[in-house]
Amino acid sequence: MSKIPNPVCAVVSKTLSEHYYNHAKLNTLFISNDAPGDPPEGSCIEKCRLWFKRINDTPGLEPLNILGGILEEFMEIPSKNWENDEIEDIYIKRKDRIEKILTKYELTYYRGKIISQNGSDLISKDLESIIKKRNLPSLLIEYQRTRDLLASDPPVAITAASAIFEALSQNIH
Helix, strand or coil: CCCCCHHHHHHHHHHHHHHHCCHHHHHHHHHCCCCCCCCCCCCHHHHHHHHHHHHHHCCCCCHHHHHHHHHHHHHHCCHHHCCCHHHHHHHHHHHHHHHHHHHHCCEEEECCCEEEEHHHHHHHHHHHHHHHHCCCHHHHHHHHHHHHHHHHCHHHHHHHHHHHHHHHHHHHC
8 A cells, every 4th residue: 555645645635626626526526536534624725635644544545546536537637628728728737736746756647547656667677578588579569568558548458468467477387
């Protein structure tokens, strides 16, 4: 279980409060993503901050998974939905703010409400080196396709990764 870093909680709380700007929307957002307990009291920013603290402090939860769900709509909304350029510019600045704080703490948001720790890339590099050492060119092509799919279609990437592991395990024997 990886906790959400406090500075990430602070920036996301401020940004979501500015973007959704009312308690009902924030309550729905957190409750629909399995945030524990009743909505906290306080301003919109304080509500988000306290809920993130509760998410981090509740045993058995996966805080980064919950954060991914909370950020999904905000991070994936198409810019064509904005009624004018000024509103779109504000949204882009807010989205950049979240992406920068995630990057600072070695986190990345991927389409499909996935928050990944950048250090997990070490695992994929080890896998790539194993495939290369065993001289499995078709598996290497599939591995590279899977990495490319991770950002654009995570469910398909997971299925493809499963096939790679299955093929590797068959080559071990």
